[in-house]
Amino acid sequence: xxxxxxxxxxxxxxxxxxxxxxxxxxxxxxxxxxxxxxxxxxxxxxxxxxxxxxxxxxxxxxxxxxxxxxxxxxxxxxxxxxxxxxxxxxxxxxxxxxxxxxxxxxxxxxxxxxxxxxxxxxxxxxxxxx
Numbered sequence: 001x002x003x004x005x006x007x008x009x010x011x012x013x014x015x016x017x018x019x020x021x022x023x024x025x026x027x028x029x030x031x032x033x034x035x036x037x038x039x040x041x042x043x044x045x046x047x048x049x050x051x052x053x054x055x056x057x058x059x060x061x062x063x064x065x066x067x068x069x070x071x072x073x074x075x076x077x078x079x080x081x082x083x084x085x086x087x088x089x090x091x092x093x094x095x096x097x098x099x100x101x102x103x104x105x106x107x108x109x110x111x112x113x114x115x116x117x118x119x120x121x122x123x124x125x126x127x128x129x130x
Contacts, residue, residue, distance in 0.1 A: 001088060003040070011043040011124075024048040024121050027102040034110045037127045048121040 002012075014033075016022045022029045037044045115122035 013045045016046055016048045018049040018051045027107050030110050031102045031106055033125050037125050041127050043124050043126045045124045
């Protein structure tokens with residue numbers, strides 16, 4: 001969806017939670033971002049919420065309060081309506097390996113550029129030449 005709407009974008013910006021599977025210390029998250037950056041040929045800038053502060057994510061609150069109202073066994077996205085926020089989803093039926101570990105060598109090869117301000121939470125991953 002984004003590649004159509006923002007075809008001229010030079011980079012991608014992701015505002016991510018501080019913990020969970022996309023947390024700031026998760027090696028697999030960064031390895032997969034590297035693969036994605038390579039695939040799209042664009043830098044990916046990431047800013048994580050500091051630990052314990054994701055509750056301040058306004059978009060998440062706007063979306064999940066409506067999903068919670070419709071939770072009772074219904075398809076969440078199809079039956080969820082909001083005021084002014086449009087949500088689109090697509091079912092991903094790909095297989096994902098469980099408990100995949102990122103080796104030290106694989107992690108060292110990530111083209112990660114930490115930001116001077118809290119580089120552990122704010123960084124850029126640039127595409128690698130194939």
